[in-house]
Amino acid sequence: xxxxxxxxxxxxxxxxxxxxxxxxxxxxxxxxxxSVIDICSLVPSWRFFGPKxxxxxxxxxxxYKKRGVxxxxxxxxxxxxxxxxxxxxxxxxxxRKSMASLARVLRVAPARSRRYRSAEMILAAxxxxxxxxxxGRRRRFDLVSRPVNMIDSTEECxxxxxxxxxxxxx
Amino acid sequence: xxxxxxxxxxxxxxxxxxxxxxxxxxCELLSLHKHFRRDSLLTARGRLDRLMGRTALMNTWTxxxxxxxxxxxxxxxxxxxxxxxxxxxQGSPSRLALVTYCICTLLLNLRGGIGNNGSDQMTTIVLFxxxxxxxxxxxxxxxxxxxxxxLQLSLAYLAAGGVKxxxxxxxxxxxxxxxxxxQTFGCEPVYRxxxxxxxxxxxxxxxVVCTEVLCAAAPWLPPRxxxxxxxxxxxxxxxxxxxxxxxxxxxxxxxxxxxxxxVSAALWSHA
Numbered sequence: 001x002x003x004x005x006x007x008x009x010x011x012x013x014x015x016x017x018x019x020x021x022x023x024x025x026x027x028x029x030x031x032x033x034x035s036v037i038d039i040c041s042l043v044p045s046w047r048f049f050g051p052k053x054x055x056x057x058x059x060x061x062x063x064y065k066k067r068g069v070x071x072x073x074x075x076x077x078x079x080x081x082x083x084x085x086x087x088x089x090x091x092x093x094x095x096r097k098s099m100a101s102l103a104r105v106l107r108v109a110p111a112r113s114r115r116y117r118s119a120e121m122i123l124a125a126x127x128x129x130x131x132x133x134x135x136g137r138r139r140r141f142d143l144v145s146r147p148v149n150m151i152d153s154t155e156e157c158x159x160x161x162x163x164x165x166x167x168x169x170x
Numbered sequence: 171x172x173x174x175x176x177x178x179x180x181x182x183x184x185x186x187x188x189x190x191x192x193x194x195x196x197c198e199l200l201s202l203h204k205h206f207r208r209d210s211l212l213t214a215r216g217r218l219d220r221l222m223g224r225t226a227l228m229n230t231w232t233x234x235x236x237x238x239x240x241x242x243x244x245x246x247x248x249x250x251x252x253x254x255x256x257x258x259x260q261g262s263p264s265r266l267a268l269v270t271y272c273i274c275t276l277l278l279n280l281r282g283g284i285g286n287n288g289s290d291q292m293t294t295i296v297l298f299x300x301x302x303x304x305x306x307x308x309x310x311x312x313x314x315x316x317x318x319x320x321l322q323l324s325l326a327y328l329a330a331g332g333v334k335x336x337x338x339x340x341x342x343x344x345x346x347x348x349x350x351x352x353q354t355f356g357c358e359p360v361y362r363x364x365x366x367x368x369x370x371x372x373x374x375x376x377x378v379v380c381t382e383v384l385c386a387a388a389p390w391l392p393p394r395x396x397x398x399x400x401x402x403x404x405x406x407x408x409x410x411x412x413x414x415x416x417x418x419x420x421x422x423x424x425x426x427x428x429x430x431x432x433v434s435a436a437l438w439s440h441a
Contacts, residue, residue: 003310004308006306006308007306007308007310007311010302010303010305010306010311010314011310011311011314013302014299014302014314014315014318017318018318018321018322021322021325022325025325025328025329025332039280040276040279040280041279041282041286042279042294042295042298044288044291044292044295044322044326045288045291045329046288046291046325046326046327046328046329046330047329047330047333048288048330049330049334049345049349050330050332050333050334050337050340051333051334051336051337051339051340052337052339052345053339053340053345053348053349054348054349054352054354054355055345055348055349055352056352057352057353057354058354078211079353082357082415084412086411086415086417087408087411087412087415087417088411088417089194089198089417090198090415090416090417091198091199091201091202092202093285093354093415093416094198094199094202094212094284094285095202095205095211095212095285096285096354097285097286097287098211098212098283098284098285099211100354101283101285102211118215122211122213122215122283125208125209125210125213126209126210126211128209129207129209129210148348148351148352148356149348149351
């Protein structure tokens, strides 16, 4: 059997991709060297909910001042009530996933790093874009992780923001 | 050596099912169009900032990755998936559509921030490998691609089951209870059932781990055992979609099944 150059190249590329996929499973988090190679996130991680699944919910809590009255900790987390239809159509889970990935950055990235500031700015932009008529002009938000089992664990504050001022959307 | 007709058919089926998953994913993303604004949660993550700096290229990239351009990229990928499905029904997958899908996916992955998960990874793997097979288009590469898809499926189940196997939380049923209680993935009626009977929770926890570990072996077992295990895996994906709302996992993982069956048939045909 004669194998052409195109075939060899394809087989080598696929084999390398497979090898990286196997190596990736050995690490709970993507190692730095792999992040450098895999900039397009093509190497999968198949450790779904393992070994310890997420046992807490993230909540984005907004505190604001309106007509001199301070309102504390209003939950502005994108909430989505699920139905049986969610088994087929469930787009809003992506918002939660996106918030979870921001929380992960805020937990692990150094406080003055570009990634940390970027995650902070995304959450700040989201919190300050909510309508002024409802949430007032001056706002502060906290990202907290609430364990589902409140008996043996307490709430963790992932991020506490400075005060932001409502901006009119352009 | 795999039969070229059999592997070609298996790959075509895998491509068609993965594309159905792609259509679902892109329709969901387009329905969230409001959230692609700069002040919302699905905004671009600025992963290329360090590489590009504040250059004209960076400005173009930033403009491309925000609304409305980003919706055009998602729309283009959706169209590519539809064309792939149509072309598979006509005989062979469209190369142009597969390449378009791959380019759009690379752009979206580089952008980040769209809440990707394991189902997107599996769809991407199947369609990227299909693209390589379509571009090279020889029986050797098609066979190798089918084998790799089966290998990825096996690896996915083995890694997921393997890490859970070492976890006391999963084997005691505590993990399934916690997941069902959470707002993100939970299901109130199922949680109530688990909290009434801890034994059921433990049983389900062990069943999840066993299913994942056993299904990892599916492509390498005789066809009958392979079919039986894949049916169990499919039922478990559907149950997870119903209880946890992880809907896109169903087409994404089902897409790898024709390849797994083909590998099983090829391995055991001479036995």
